[in-house]
Structure formats: C-alpha cells, structure tokens
Amino acid sequence: SCPLSSRCCGPSSAGPAMNCRAEVLEVSVEGRQVEEAMLAVLHTVLLHRSTGKFHYKKEGTYSIGTVGTQDVDCDFIDFAYVRVSSEELDRALRKAVGEFKDALRSSGSDGMGQISLEFYQKKKSRWPFSDECIPWELWTIKVNVVNLANEQERQICREKVGEKLCEKIINIVEVMNRHEYLPKMPTQSEVDNVFDTSLKDVQPYLYKISYQITDSLGTSVTTTMRRLIKDTLAL
C-alpha cells in the first residue's frame, strides 16, 4: 500500500520518474460545517476526475458513458456546489467524511486535522511483489474546527465559510486547468490500473481517501488509511 504523505511521493524505481502533484487547501469551519465543506471540495475534485464508464469495442476503441451532475445546497454553509450524479460515489465520500468528522470530534477540543484525496495508478509487479500504487495527484484539505459562542457568530460563519469555499472551488478549477499529467487512457486490460471501474454509472480515476488528526502539539496522532474502493479491486 501507498504511504501517505503530504509532499511529493517517490516514484517507483522501475517506472518513469513521475512526480505526484500535491495541492493543499485550508479551511476553518465550525463543527457542524465540516462534513459539507469536505464534501464540497472532494466532490468538486472528483467531478473533474471522473469520466463516463468505458465500453471497449473491437480494435481497441472504446466509447464513454455520460456523466450527469447535480446541484447540492449546503444546510450549514451559504454555499452550493455541483457533484457527479452517482449515489455510490456520494456514499463513499460521505462515509469517509463521516469518519473524519467523528475522529475530529473525538480527538479533543483542538479540532485540527486533514483529509487527503489521492489519485494513483497501479503498477503490476511480478510475484512475490505486490502491485505498487503510484500516486499522481494528491489533494489535502487541512481543517481547523472553530467553536462559536453565539448565533450571530454562527451566522457570520455561514457566510464566511461560503465565501471561502467559493475561493477553494476557483483554486481547484485553476489546478485542473493546468492540464498537467494525467494517466494515459488505458487499454481494456489496463483499465483497472487507472480507473475505479466498480461503480455502475461513473468511472473516477483510482483514488483513496485518508485522514489524520493533529493533536495540540501539532504532531500527527493517528494516521488512518481507509480504502474506499470495493475490495474487489484489492491487490
């Protein structure tokens, strides 16, 4: 499995040198806003990193399914975002974000942590070596949970966090627009090394989500890896 790091990950020795591009976003939110803020960012990234399902035909050609989108309004933030219309994907993200939120809550009053979304490619190795995961893009969202004293502050927070998220969306779109490295479109035999083909309606690039909670000393207390793709793709 891939180590989690927030800087560039090293390439495998056997393959072409490849840098994993890393982007870090920071937000300060109230406890009840954590989920929506994380989902907004993760869904926006995945919107750009998902395609329709591939259907391979003869002679190595393929056709691509259609990706639908939908608007999501936040309840605790004055904000709306667009996500891919895929209940499976939404469930997977909600599960991860829910765990992250619980971990943040139970970590104590400091409420600092980060959640990471990593896109990787699999590189098959010969037995007895297990396949490698080579990350090519890593998004890290650093979260700082604030506690607010009264309703007035909460109201202001709703607006401010909404504004901040607008900025984050613009940042994400900027990165996406750089058209930097993307895995090559795979052949049929390679598709599972590049894309998560387990969902029935869309096809995101292979990704994993993990998170860390920071204690008050700033050191990482728990590093938890969660595999969110179905285990059918397990190595």
Add this chain to the structure above:
Amino acid sequence: AMDTDLSSQDRKDLDKFIKFFALKTVQVIVQARLGEKICTRSSSSPTGSDWFNLAIKDIPEVTHEAKKALAGQLPAVGRSMCVEISLKTSEGDSMELEIWCLEMNEKCDKEIKVSYTVYNRLSLLLKSLLAITRVTPAYRLSRKQGHEYVILYRIYFGEVQLSGLGEGFQTVRVGTVGTPVGTITLSCAYRINLAFMSTRQFERTPPIMGIIIDHFVDRPYPSSSPMHPCNYRAGEDNGAVYPSVEDSQEVCTTSFSTSPPSQCVFTVTKAHFQTPPPVVTDTLKVPVMGLAFSHQLSSSRLSYQPAALAVGSADMGYPVLFAGGLNAAHPHQLIGPGKEGGVPPVPSQPAHGTQADQERMCTPLEGVHYSAATPSSSEDTETVSNSSEGKCGSPHDLLETIFIRKVGAFVNKPINQVTMANLDIPFAMFAPKNVELEDNDPMVNPPESPETESPLHGSLHSEGSSGSSTGNTHDDFVMVDFKPAFSKDDILPMDLGTFYREFQNPPQLSSLSIDIGAQSMAEDLDSLPEKLAVHEKNVKEFDAFVETLQ
C-alpha cells in the same frame, strides 16, 4: 499554413467540437441562472447525443438564441461569444451582473490531438464551468429571483463589452484548451459592486434584448409566452398601483419553491435596541430585494420562498433576516410582490384599517431588518413604518438567505384576514421602535380592560396568556399577542389561538346553572315520598344486604 497541418477531418471535427462547446457553454450558464437546482442523470451506456460525455440538457430557446447570435460563425480571434447575465427589478431597473466570455486567441497547439485530447479537455472545461457558475455572486442572486427581480441573459457575438459591470469588477478564469487553430479561453467578469443605485441615478434602460430566464414550476424551460396568471394576479386593493414592468410578458416570477423553510432563530438582545436605527440610504443592495413570496389571494395557503436579505454587518446584530423588498426611492412602496398577486403595494402614508393591515403585512418587505411587521393594531403600523426608515443595506454585505418561518409565537395577525406577506417572525415587534411606541406597548403599560378591540390588547391580558410575562417588562421581549407557535392554519379562518381565546371562557354547563338546578331539585323533592315508600317496602332486603357487608 495552419490549416494544412490539420487534416480536413480533424478540422471538421474541431469546428464541430467548438460549435457544440459554445452551445453547451451557453446552456450551462443559462441553466445555472434559472434559479433552481439542476440535476441530470449519469448513464453508463453512451447515448450518442451527450456531447463531451456530460449530461447537459438543451433548452431549445436557449439553443435558438445562441445559434442566432453566432449566425453560423465560430469564436475566433476578435470574435468572442459572450453571455451577459443581468438583473432586472420589477420597476424596470436593470443591472449587468456578469459577462461570460468564450474567446479564441492566436496561440496554437499544433501537436495536440483533436479527436481525443481536445475533446476531453473541452469536457473538463465544461465541468469547470459547471463548478464556477455556482460560485460567482450571481448564482445566489439567481436562486432567489422571483418577485423583486428576475435574471436575464443575452448572447452576443463580437467584441466583449465589460463596461456595464461597474467599477472594480472581478474576473475568474474557468479554463483554456489549446487547439491547433488557437486557444479557447472561457472566463467570467462579474460585478462586485452590488449597491443598487436609486432610481433617480439609474437611467431607465430599455429592456434587454433577449429571452428572460423564467421558470415556471410546471414548465421547466423558459419561454417568452405570457406569464402564468397566478403570478400577475393582483390583490383586490392592488389595482394597477404597481408599475408594470415593460416586458411584463416576459418577466417571470414564479414561486421558487424550496423545502419548507426552517425556523429562523432569533436572538434579540438588549443591545440591539440601543443601537440607533440605521439610516436609510439610497444604496441598497439588490439582493436585499430578493423577496420571495408567492401568494394567492384566493387561497389562504401560502407557500414560502427563501427571502434574501443583506445582513452581515455585525453591528446590525440581527441574525435573522426578513425578506426585504427595498426600494430606496420609495421606502414605503413595495416592490415586486404585487406581481404575484400577493402583496399589495404599500401606500406612502400608513393608513388604518385593512389598508393598514395590508401595509403592515407588506412592510416587512421594506425593512431590511424590521420587516416582519405584523398586521394588527395601529401601533404596529407605526412601528413598522418607522422602522422602515431604518433600513440599511451596508453595501458590502453579502447575500444572505434566511428561511422565514411562517408564524412564530407571539406574532400578531388578524385572524380572518387573508394574509399577504407572511413574514411574521417571532419577536418582530422587537425591531427598534420609537420610544413613544413603548407607551403603547401592552407589555410595558398593560391596558386596563381585557375587552378591547385590538387583539393585541385583548388577548394578552384577558387570558393571562402563557408565556407572556404580564408583569415582565423585558425591553427586549414583548409578547405581541398570544399566538401559539406553529399553530396557524390558513385554511380555516380559525386557528388554535382564536380557538383558545374563544373557548377560554366557555359558557357554564347547563346542569350547573342555577335555573336548571333549581328545577331539578324541585322535582327531586316531589318524588321523595314515593321513593321513601318503595324503600320502606324493601327494608328487609336492605337489612340483609347490610348484613352481608359486615
């Protein structure tokens, strides 16, 4: 020379891609300003008609307008396709909010593969456009459009004109895609100065050419056909007081129904009343006008819409917003809602009687903060009218959507009156009022007799209503009326509060009344001797019975 590098098939494909990209771009932008949430389904089997592998519906009128503007051309250097989004109030004032520009520059990328890379990057760019259209200020404005204003679009082709955006407009780049014939750039320039100029300063602009985005609940696509009647039904008193928008046919104001508004939370603190009421200025934020009520006089069911109001500045101290229909030039005049046949216009002078009631109901719309006027006694009228002067939209405030609960506790409303703008909010009377009003405040000076006309007075003291602290003179908490929370039902003329009041002192049971009591006693006395005789006959049985008990 450029063209010879590109195969003719590739060139044809590229032109097609750019054309459809332009059409889809317009669809995404216009749909994002319709004022409703968009949802399309993913489909794993390609349908063949989903350009760029994205499910983006094609609204026919929009495609038509776009094709008309393009007139068979494609974006090229110096020939950009622009989608202008503007806002138009029901009084006819309009303001450009955004210009989305699809441009082509000369920088070519000869190496890029048209059918594959360009296509995929155009798809990515459309996804970015979907994301970015939700984060500019016009998105929130468009979600709240309805009575006060509508959002319009206009497509033009040629040179980009940004002068209508006001000073200091900002630009956001959505993305670029290099092609062998040039680089496609998509960006948005948007107004940030949303201060709405008063009608005096604002020259009346002719109606913007173009289809107005309107949305009917039952007709999802915009059309320029006449308005749905319910939107234009005026109230009985309304008449034609409202200046109709020039292109009334094209203006939409359909209710934008949302999920039931959550209860607004109020914290009213003393400090709030100590701050001097903000002075009305001529600059009001347009978003403040995003009122949303749809009302039909014929039925007493109201539907809600989120009300937009500018809040934000901390010194306002009010976390809750009231739908504000602000009109800087005519502070007592309602804007917009007359369209919906709901709220009648407010006359400049507060009147009494039903007109006053209506006014009160409408004045919430005036007030940025104090609009939750409740139609009731005349005191309220004054309160509200006075408070209407205290509107303040701080120009830099953000848009705020607050969902307003229909009737909260303690909000006074005439029972049998058709309610108009149902902006009742608990503690609405808390809006800073003039000092002299406190004299009329029943909480401060409880009226003597419970039998008064005004439900305000009557209910408070005759029932010793719950929650009302009759002796309690908290300045920041006045119970306007005994009106149980959540109890209002517009369908019946009577609600729980009325029921309670009416049956608070029910008539005595007839059996308990003196007359009837006396009558039955006389009967009892008469029948006594008979009964005694019967009992004496059965005395042995009674004795035996008594034995068994011992």
